[in-house]
Amino acid sequence: MATLIQPDLEFKREIIGLDAHDLSVCYQCGTCSAVCPISTADNPFPRKEMVWVQWGLKGRALGNSSIWMCHQCGTCNTYCPRDAKPANVMAALRDYSIAHYAVPRFMGRALSEPRYLPLLFAIPALVFLAILGWLGNLTALPRGQIVFSKFMPILYIEVAFMAAIGLSMVGAALGGVRYWKAMSRSAGVSSNGHNPRRHIVSTLLDILKHRKFRQCGEEPAGTRKTYKGHLHKTHLAVFWGFMGLVVTTTSVGIGIYAFGYLTPWPFWHPVKILGNVSGIVVIAAVTVFLWRRIVDQAKAGKSTYSDWLFLAILLLTTLTGFLCQWLRLADLRALAYPTYFVHLIFIFFLLVYIPYSKFAHIVYRTVAMLHAASSGARP
Amino acid sequence: MAGPAAGATMTPETGQQRSVYRSILIVGGGIAGITAAVEAAEAGYDVVIVEKEPYLGGRVVQLYKYFPKLCPPTCGMEINFRRIKDNPRVRFYTLAEVEQISGRPGNFDVTVRLRPRYVNDRCTACNACVAVCPAERPNAFNFGMGKTKAIYLAHEMAFPMKYAIDESACRLTECAQCVEVCDYGAIDLTMQPKTMTLKVGAVIIATGWKPYDASRIDNLGFGKHPDVITNVMMERLAAPNGPTKGKILRPSNGQEVQSAVFIQCAGSRDLNHLGYCSGICCLASLKEATYLRERNPDARAHIFYIDLRTPGTYQFFSQKVLKDDHITVTKGKVAKITEDPATRQLIVEAEDILSAEKTRLPVDLVVLASGMVSNLVDGKMAGVVAFDKDHFVVETPEGEGIFAAGCAKGPFDVATSVQDATAAAAQAIETIHSLGGGVHPPSDASPHGLRGQSPRPNAAE
Numbered sequence: 001m002a003t004l005i006q007p008d009l010e011f012k013r014e015i016i017g018l019d020a021h022d023l024s025v026c027y028q029c030g031t032c033s034a035v036c037p038i039s040t041a042d043n044p045f046p047r048k049e050m051v052w053v054q055w056g057l058k059g060r061a062l063g064n065s066s067i068w069m070c071h072q073c074g075t076c077n078t079y080c081p082r083d084a085k086p087a088n089v090m091a092a093l094r095d096y097s098i099a100h101y102a103v104p105r106f107m108g109r110a111l112s113e114p115r116y117l118p119l120l121f122a123i124p125a126l127v128f129l130a131i132l133g134w135l136g137n138l139t140a141l142p143r144g145q146i147v148f149s150k151f152m153p154i155l156y157i158e159v160a161f162m163a164a165i166g167l168s169m170v171g172a173a174l175g176g177v178r179y180w181k182a183m184s185r186s187a188g189v190s191s192n193g194h195n196p197r198r199h200i201v202s203t204l205l206d207i208l209k210h211r212k213f214r215q216c217g218e219e220p221a222g223t224r225k226t227y228k229g230h231l232h233k234t235h236l237a238v239f240w241g242f243m244g245l246v247v248t249t250t251s252v253g254i255g256i257y258a259f260g261y262l263t264p265w266p267f268w269h270p271v272k273i274l275g276n277v278s279g280i281v282v283i284a285a286v287t288v289f290l291w292r293r294i295v296d297q298a299k300a301g302k303s304t305y306s307d308w309l310f311l312a313i314l315l316l317t318t319l320t321g322f323l324c325q326w327l328r329l330a331d332l333r334a335l336a337y338p339t340y341f342v343h344l345i346f347i348f349f350l351l352v353y354i355p356y357s358k359f360a361h362i363v364y365r366t367v368a369m370l371h372a373a374s375s376g377a378r379p
Numbered sequence: 380m381a382g383p384a385a386g387a388t389m390t391p392e393t394g395q396q397r398s399v400y401r402s403i404l405i406v407g408g409g410i411a412g413i414t415a416a417v418e419a420a421e422a423g424y425d426v427v428i429v430e431k432e433p434y435l436g437g438r439v440v441q442l443y444k445y446f447p448k449l450c451p452p453t454c455g456m457e458i459n460f461r462r463i464k465d466n467p468r469v470r471f472y473t474l475a476e477v478e479q480i481s482g483r484p485g486n487f488d489v490t491v492r493l494r495p496r497y498v499n500d501r502c503t504a505c506n507a508c509v510a511v512c513p514a515e516r517p518n519a520f521n522f523g524m525g526k527t528k529a530i531y532l533a534h535e536m537a538f539p540m541k542y543a544i545d546e547s548a549c550r551l552t553e554c555a556q557c558v559e560v561c562d563y564g565a566i567d568l569t570m571q572p573k574t575m576t577l578k579v580g581a582v583i584i585a586t587g588w589k590p591y592d593a594s595r596i597d598n599l600g601f602g603k604h605p606d607v608i609t610n611v612m613m614e615r616l617a618a619p620n621g622p623t624k625g626k627i628l629r630p631s632n633g634q635e636v637q638s639a640v641f642i643q644c645a646g647s648r649d650l651n652h653l654g655y656c657s658g659i660c661c662l663a664s665l666k667e668a669t670y671l672r673e674r675n676p677d678a679r680a681h682i683f684y685i686d687l688r689t690p691g692t693y694q695f696f697s698q699k700v701l702k703d704d705h706i707t708v709t710k711g712k713v714a715k716i717t718e719d720p721a722t723r724q725l726i727v728e729a730e731d732i733l734s735a736e737k738t739r740l741p742v743d744l745v746v747l748a749s750g751m752v753s754n755l756v757d758g759k760m761a762g763v764v765a766f767d768k769d770h771f772v773v774e775t776p777e778g779e780g781i782f783a784a785g786c787a788k789g790p791f792d793v794a795t796s797v798q799d800a801t802a803a804a805a806q807a808i809e810t811i812h813s814l815g816g817g818v819h820p821p822s823d824a825s826p827h828g829l830r831g832q833s834p835r836p837n838a839a840e
Contacts, residue, residue: 027648027685028685028732029644029685029711029712029732030711030712030714030729030730030731030732031712031714032714033730033737034711034712034713034714034715034728034729034730034737035598035714035715039737040737041736041737041738041739042736042737044730044735044736044737047730047732047735048735079598079651079714080650081644081648081649081650081651081652081712082650083650219717221598221714221715221728222597222598222599222715223597224597224598
């Protein structure tokens with residue numbers, strides 16, 4: 001069957017622009033695929049991704065589970081005989097694909113271009129300002145002991161967030177489906193990810209246990225250290241730290257609605273302890289990520305806008321949360337309430353924009369792992 | 380014929396005659412150095428070869444067969460050694476290294492350091508000394524495979540056919556058992572290092588190459604798995620005068636090799652190791668695959684390559700070898716080697732690029748096509764000649780009168796080295812000749828070849 005190859009050179013230029021400047025020097029030896037600890041026999045990567053991008057084969061490069069199966073251990077960069085930095089190309093493809101599959105498409109662009117940043121902050125700010133204006137809390141802060149729900153009642157927050165996150169979940173689902181279809185299209189009908197339901201549990205368990213991350217460090221090809229050796233532990237920390245915060249928030253919600261147990265809860269309360277510990281873990285892990293992105297620049301290249309944005313938002317969300325707690329305890333009303341307002345904006349940014357920011361990896365990587373598992377491309 | 384009378388030039392400062400020596404120093408006694416030496420000597424110029432090993436012949440004599448005609452090295456080398464022996468204009472020093480070169484074209488001062496051989500010219504290679512010698516050393520000629528005694532003959536066809544003592548392995552006069560059994564008084568354990576000076580008119584650097592240190596390729600298991608060897612070791616395994624007398628056996632257990640994988644670009648074309656293509660390794664592996672097939676009709680050879688580079692008419696050799704259905708190739712670089720704990724076989728991993736699948740191939744022997752490194756890589760000859768970033772000699776105007784030949788200039792095959800050496804000999808002669816030190820027609824000038832005659836005698840004829 002003859003195939004008409006239609007190179008999309010603009011795509012290649014954009015990938016190069018996402019800090020994959022050296023991809024053109026790749027001479028297709030396959031060292032990267034052979035040293036990769038997690039690429040499989042029937043779907044090795046990242047050698048083929050390199051040539052797909054070189055040739056501008058956008059459909060193939062984006063419609064493949066490999067780009068998300070890669071967990072960025074950096075072994076390929078370490079052993080590449082041409083210093084073509086295949087890991088940077090894989091990261092760039094992931095970055096690009098989030099915007100590419102985004103529904104609505106504009107949101108993908110908004111999260112990958114700095115000029116839309118004010119708009120992205122303005123949306124939650126206006127929503128919360130409107131609520132505060134409606135409640136009359138814009139002109140005067142609540143009196144007496146600081147209780148954040150006096151300033152912004154929980155119910156209003158819940159309604160606003162549920163609506164926004166509901167919309168974004170629809171976007172995430174549509175993006176995931178588009179990616180799934182693209183993968184099935186390039187894999188051909190025969191291996192069209194059949195019966196994915198059978199693999200949902202095992203895939204989720206892999207994610208919870210960070211099995212892939214662990215594999216990245218197992219059975220190394222040689223003795224050289226990669227700059228991403230810390231990734232397994234750091235990601236495990238940020239993942240479970242974040243899960244701790246999710247559990248905390250959910251428990252607080254259940255406490256309020258099911259038992260009328262109003263906030264603020266005392267410090268000794270197990271849920272409160274979980275929240276504080278989780279928050280510290282997230283801050284520590286994100287700090288490591290940021291630090292390594294700075295010190296590894298010579299080897300790993302400069303990080304992209306979406307790398308920095310995601311880490312910054314995650315860090316600022318957690319930091320403002322702690323700040324609210326301290327200011328409340330210090331009884332500084334004039335600072336505590338505005339900080340809480342800012343904290344809410346960061347939470348909104350972090351959660352509502354999930355399908356479009358780098359956070360979208362929870363959607364796309366899960367979809368990719370499920371597709372790979374159900375089409376037999378699993379170790 | 381118009382032009383300045385330059386037979387003996389005048390220095391402006393002193394107004395004295397400046398001598399032009401018509402002898403040529405050749406640094407390195409491998410195929411390039413020997414070729415340059417005999418070519419210049421047969422053209423009437425005195426040559427001095429300075430070789431650091433105890434024998435001449437360099438890398439070629441370590442091969443089992445060599446291109447382009449796939450002869451054993453005895454073939455071409457015996458002719459060359461005969462030409463050296465028959466020609467009084469050729470002098471050579473083994474166990475010798477150039478320490479310093481100064482001066483100008485036509486008039487170089489060379490300091491040579493001679494290491495003691497501890498064996499003099501009375502040696503008849505009777506081997507009585509080896510029988511009694513109690514000390515051993517790794518066999519350097521066989522790249523560390525096997526051992527020799529501390530007193531040894533480097534190899535069976537060594538030229539000069541004289542034993543030598545490795546002083547790092549020998550207790551010298553404290554032992555002296557060899558001295559007692561030598562009927563010819565050929566062993567002198569009190570020999571001391573010497574320094575000598577030479578006056579020459581031109582210099583040819585033919586220092587050659589060495590194999591890249593494969594243990595630095597940490598993912599290919601050399602030095603970790605005994606059955607991972609290099610291409611030069613494969614030459615020694617196949618050679619009848621090698622450590623296994625020509626049998627291709629697994630170093631780990633001595634069993635006959637049934638399957639071998641050749642890994643191309645092991646260190647070459649790799650920015651982590653050698654940035655350049657060593658040029659000879661693809662043909663070397665194809666050739667070595669035939670060694671295995673000659674020895675064992677059931678054996679299989681498999682070559683993993685990035686690009687199978689067989690330039691020019693070598694293409695036909697490649698086609699001929701690949702007609703053998705027991706010699707197969709895969710496009711893809713092996714980047715991981717592990718050992719199967721059950722079978723003790725090596726498992727090589729590569730992506731087969733044409734099918735986009737990862738292969739894991741179990742084999743008995745892995746041969747790394749390790750690349751060629753300049754012998755000047757440690758900075759020798761710095762200040763005498765200019766280098767490129769890989770320490771291959773780049774000829775520049777400042778290096779006038781000093782030429783390079785063969786693998787000192789880059790990774791070459793034997794045929795290219797020989798041609799290059801002939802060219803270098805011609806350049807050296809031309810330098811001396813143009814300064815008035817030519818030998819045609821014969822002159823009655825000073826003993827070291829100084830001529831005071833017409834600068835261009837040929838033109839005058």
